[in-house]
Amino acid sequence: MDISTSYMGIPLENPIIVGSSGLTATVDGVKRLAEAGAGAVVLKSLFQEEITLQTDKAIKEARNSDGSVAWFDYKGRQTPMEFYGYKVKEDNLERYTELITRCRESVSIPVIASINCFYDSLEWIAFAKEIEQVGAQAIELNMFFSPTRFGQPSHEKEALYFKVIDQILKAVTIPVSLKISYYFTDLAPMIQRLSTTGIGGLVLFNRFFSPDFDITKIEVTPSHLFSTPSEMALSLKWIAIMAQKVECELAASTGVHDGEGVIKQILAGAQAVQVVSTLYKNGIKHLPVMIETLKSWMGSKGIKTVADFRGRLAQESTTDPTVYERMQFMKYFTDKKRVKAL
Ligand SMILES: Cc1cc2nc3c(=O)[nH]c(=O)nc-3n(C[C@H](O)[C@H](O)[C@H](O)COP(=O)(O)O)c2cc1C
Structure with a gap:
């Protein structure tokens, strides 16, 4: 039996992709995942928000004791804002491209870079180009314009997704996927519209930080960092609903903790399945277990290839x-x- 597949035209030995996380933040981590049998990896994201915060911090630190800002001339950048913005971005991008280069040298599985955009900005075009140049096989855009902001109508927020996608697709030739949330006014039509932009894949869905309450101290605290298997219900349902209505491939994400979860998402219509929390909880050794479950289930059903059962429980099927x-x-x-x- 053959568990190989492809994702956005990239061949994968199996459909299990390790999602963007601390597990994929280092070359050693990526090597271990490849050895354990990952079909591909999505590297830890390059966060636009983090770069912005670091820039602000660097500028604050550069302020003179009298509150004024020193004057610089660094590669023609004449204001402190330009200097620090440039320096922080350059350092971050350099680290990231180095990670991609070293991962590509060290593993034979596909390496997908990840960019997190939290506002519309042209700087992503230069980043995306460099990421392509150093050999990433694809880019996953982790895009999220917060639905908690008032004062901007939903259609304007939605338009930002299309604008950034358009800019990035014009800048690179490698496949680009989009990892989204379910916080849209009208989810199914939005997913469908996004799928027609020319992107290769949509990742349904990202999982977000949510606060919890400590009722002893009466304080707000972080809630669970890792997902639980019951959280898979949301992406399973939406993969099944959308699989036959989109013009790109779908990758499932959130709550897939075992081989059974992988099988279910493929039955729903997923081209590939991303996992993170289960590997934090059960260790990387859980990857071969998941692969084995997939193989033995296919064997027990007499199914020869992944394509033979993909989408068999998608909505219209x-x-x-x-x-x-x-x-x-x-x-x-x-x-x-x-x-x-x-
Ligand atoms: C520790 C940790 C770090 C993460 N970092 C990123 C990140 O940098 N970029 C991103 O797109 N998703 C990130 N995620 C989200 C995961 O890629 C994934 O979407 C989420 O954990 C849901 O999948 P799961 O249920 O398999 O964990 C992170 C998740 C965890 C637990």
Whole structure:
């Protein structure tokens, strides 16, 4: 049986991609993941927000004791803002391109770079070009314009996604994917529109930091860093709904903790499946276990290739497509009715 596949035209030995995280932040980490059998890796993101914060910090530190700012002339950049903005970006990009270069030299699995954009900016075009030049096989754009901001209508926020995608697609020739959240006014049409931009893949969905409360100290605290398997329900449902309605490939992300989860996401229509939390919780040794589960399930069902079962439970391939549109827990719908592949 053959578990190889492809993602955005890049051949993968298996459909399990290790998602962007601390696990993929170093060359050694990436080597270990490759040895354990990862189909590909998405490197830890280069965060625009982090670069902006570092720039602000550097400028504050550069202020003279009297509050004025020293004057610089660094490669023609004549204001402190230009100097520090340039320096911080250059340092970050240099570290990142070095990581890509060394990973490409050390492993044979595909290396996908990740850029996190939190506001619209032309600087991503230069970053994307350099990332392509040093040999990343693809770029994953982790884009999130916060829905908590007031004063800007949703269509304007949505337009930013299309603007950044357009700029990046014009700048590079390697495949570009987009990792998104589910915080859109009208999710299905938005996913569909994004899929027609020329991107190679959509990653459904990113997982975000959420605060929790400590009721003893009456304080806000961080909540769980890692996902739980029950969180997979959201991406499973949306992969199944969208798989036959998009013009790019879909990668599943969030809550996939075992081989069964991988199989389910492919049945829903995912081209590839990203995992992170399960490897933090169970160790990298869990990768070969997941691969083995996939192989033995395919063997038990007499399925020869991943393509042979991909999308068999996608919405329009089932005996009752309406099952994916039920939202409310009405008694009528909780009756045990089997929905099968056509
Ligand atoms: C420690 C940690 C660091 C992460 N860093 C990034 C990152 O830099 N960029 C990104 O797009 N996602 C990042 N993520 C999110 C993961 O890529 C993934 O989308 C999320 O954890 C959900 O997948 P999971 O349920 O398999 O963990 C991070 C997650 C964790 C736990």
